[in-house]
Amino acid sequence: MPSLSTDSLEIAQTNLEWSLLQGSIVMVTGAGGFIGSALVEALLARHELSAGKEPFRVIAVVRDGVRAKKRLSDHTGLEVVVQDLGRYSPSLPFADYVIHAASQASPRFYGIDPVGTMLPNVLGTQQLLESCHLTNAKGFLFVSSGEVYGQVSPSQVPTRENEYGYLDPTHVRSCYAESKRCAETLCVSYAKQHGVNARIARPFHTYGPGIDLFDGRVYADFVSDIVAGRNIVMKSDGLARRAFCYVTDAVRGLLTVLLAGEPGEAYNVGNPQAEVSVIELAHLLVQLFPERGLTVEAKAHRTDSYMPSPIVRNSPNIDKLGRLGWTPVVDLKEGFTRTVRGVEARAVEENEQMKGASCS
DSSP: OOOOOHHHHHHHTSOOOGGGGTTOEEEEETTTSHHHHHHHHHHHHHHHHTTTSSOOEEEEEESOHHHHHHHSOOOTTEEEEEOOTTSOOSOOOOOSEEEEOOOOOOTTTTTTOHHHHHHIIIIIHHHHHHHHHHHTOSEEEEEOOGGGGOBOOGGGOSBOTTOOOBOOTTSTTHHHHHHHHHHHHHHHHHHHHHOOOEEEEEEOEEEOTTOOTTSOSHHHHHHHHHHHTOOEEOSSOOOOEEEEEEHHHHHHHHHHHHHHSOTTOEEEEOOGGGEEEHHHHHHHHHHHOGGGOOOEEOOOOOOSSOOOOOOSEEOBOOHHHHTTTOOOOOOHHHHHHHHHHHHHHHHHHHHHHHHHHHHO
16 A cells, blocks of 8 residues: 555544545546645545545546556555546546546646636536536535636735636636636536535645646746756746645645535635745745755746736635634745655655666
């Protein structure tokens, strides 16, 4: 049996209504991605810790089977299904609980593949909700995004779940936020019309050892620089402010919404106590690893396909999820230290596996 990561164990030991999953099948879509794979690993860790007292099975739905094999551990309680939820699927695996996390969340896709960004959120969500309706599933969680709020006024930050700002539907970058908004409305509609126990979670900026270093977002770039021993080169003035939530806190929040949230309701999942500017984050990362002798360099012009957000400050109000007993506990220093160390450890492990494969 594979060893359990510290992060997965931390989530699995959280005091949640785990007994609700007993005897159930839990399906996670987007399981080859960052948040999806973290959810799967946490569920499998809980499966192990329960020692058969709370048996449940996990189905991981992925679009890329090769990538998923690198992300997910082999486990007797896990079934991997390769399926593209951006396309119509005549049949979907049966599940008692569905967590829909399949989405192209990186802004580097918004300009080059806006259609591929939208469809898993709209078509995929509709198909999964219909399946839940027909099979009388116990619960459905849609992993939305803090981007649904658009450009709110300064007085609306930190932002509550019922506060929204400007979002231009004719701008191609809106493909992500608008499709998340549409999917949320589908969840509410299926809850109202068909009684589907659909809940919505809105993660804000989430990070951890499993992030894609080629994601294109600044915090992934910064971690990549630290790991590679490169100076951090700013590609903007760095004044935009974001609230960063470590992956263990985020996954605990998502599972709290699934198991304790109200149908048809949306909940922010983020860490407003970990709000910093982009340039402050850059300096923090350099300071966390002084032995590497790195610095933060002046602004450089961005030349890649990344489409920057027009939002100056993005931070959640988490009172609503807090009333369900959740609170984030990992601060920026600990979170980014664990992230860099985790990325480096995974790289060493992958290199050892490659050496072993070449020798066999």
